[in-house]
Amino acid sequence: MSAPQAEAMAEPEKQVPTGTVRVDRDAALVAGLRRGDEDATEHLLDTYGDRVYRLAIRITGNEQDAEEVVQDALWTAARKIDTFKGESAFGSWVYRITANAAYQKLRTRKSRRQEVSWDALSPGVDEQRPYIEPVADWSGKVEEPALQTELRTVLTTAINDLPTDYRTAFLMHDVEGLSNPEIAETLHISLPAVKSRVHRSRLFLRERLARYLEAA
Incomplete structure (x- = not known):
């Protein structure tokens, strides 16, 4: 051979x-x-x-x-x-x-400053709305590069406006991809609390980004 x-x-x-x-x-x-x-x-x-x-x-x-x-x-x-x-x-x-x-x-x-409460921040958010997809899935709905850039800026600002407890749970779940049990263990809260914080955060962010997503 x-x-x-x-x-x-x-x-x-x-x-x-x-x-x-x-x-x-x-x-x-x-x-x-x-x-x-x-x-x-x-x-x-x-x-x-x-x-x-x-x-x-x-x-x-x-x-x-x-x-x-x-x-x-x-x-x-x-x-x-x-x-x-x-x-x-x-x-x-x-x-x-x-x-x-x-x-x-x-x-x-x-503890050194007064943080805005969830109710004061988003009095118009309907918590009974059905499942809202992760924020990572929204980017594909906006095709124009200029709008995508503006959307990212508005999204970053909106995330920073979330109350501490909600922002942390949201980032861990939708951005870092940690599971609900992992988040619950880390933050010392219940699974329903994790799901509620993530869901309410998505609702709030979607309200903030509504004009971009509706125009897509």
């Missing part, structure tokens, strides 16, 4: 799924953190620093607070690594720690 024929009959190289690579890397990272390796702590920052910062800045809306949240969250993740049981993805566990730290930061800030 010639060399070309042998190569042709050789088993093709298997492509390793990206998710599998992520799991393997996280497993190695967790093992290193449990051993107390200094390199593992640095790797935790390199791997998740930017991601948890994005979540923190979305929830807090403040760069300084977000930076403090990142430091607190990653330090907590490294220090409490033995509490990670592997029942969910390591990344989801880190996000929950981050969301909780950001939420506590917001609540501390809220």
